[in-house]
Amino acid sequence: MDPTTMAGPPKGVARAAERRGYVVSTEPSEGPSRGPSSASGVAVARKPHSGWRGRLHTTLDLIRANPTGRVALKIFIGIAGAIVVTVGVALIPLPGPGWLLVIAGLGIWAVEFHWARRLLGFTRRHVHAWTRWVTSRSLPVRLALGAVGLVFVLVVVWLSLKYSLGIDLVARVMRYLATH
Secondary structure, eight states, X not given: OOGGGOOOSOHHHHHHHHHTTEEXXXXXXXXXXXXXXXXXXXXXXXXXXXXXXHHHHHHHHHHHTSHHHHHHHHHHHHHHHHHHHHHHHHHTTSSSSHHHHHHHHHHHHHTTOHHHHHHHHHHHHHXXXXXXXXXXXXXXXXXXXXXXXXXXXHHHHHHHIIIIIOOOHHHHHHHHHHHO
């Protein structure tokens, strides 16, 4: 097959690479290409980041260039992510940013660990799907979902106060209502 008649990468492959942040060149490359490439020999290069993201990527690449730095970065990211995830898990039963901290810790781990990057993508897809599903429902359904969520949070707060601090809000409210 003559190389001048090659049509370039399949459109699906090019779109998937562009969604992941790669720049896809439709020009046939000469010589060995740097970075990932498609089966048709078209070069694919990482999209350059600008601003603080570019500086962060450059700094992380410089740290990873040294074997000792690579190990130290993995250890630091592992410990920092574990601390954030642990605090988030401890805050899940309480009203507040428990799940947000767990996802933030997963984002910290995703800097160095592929499994965390996949899990974060899975979480992001399902949260977006849930959000799209809820916003496509009618107002009464959304109000019912909000009421169920509010009741869940109130039960969690009540149980947390009752079993951790010994304060039974329901009994106090019932006693107050009976005496007044």
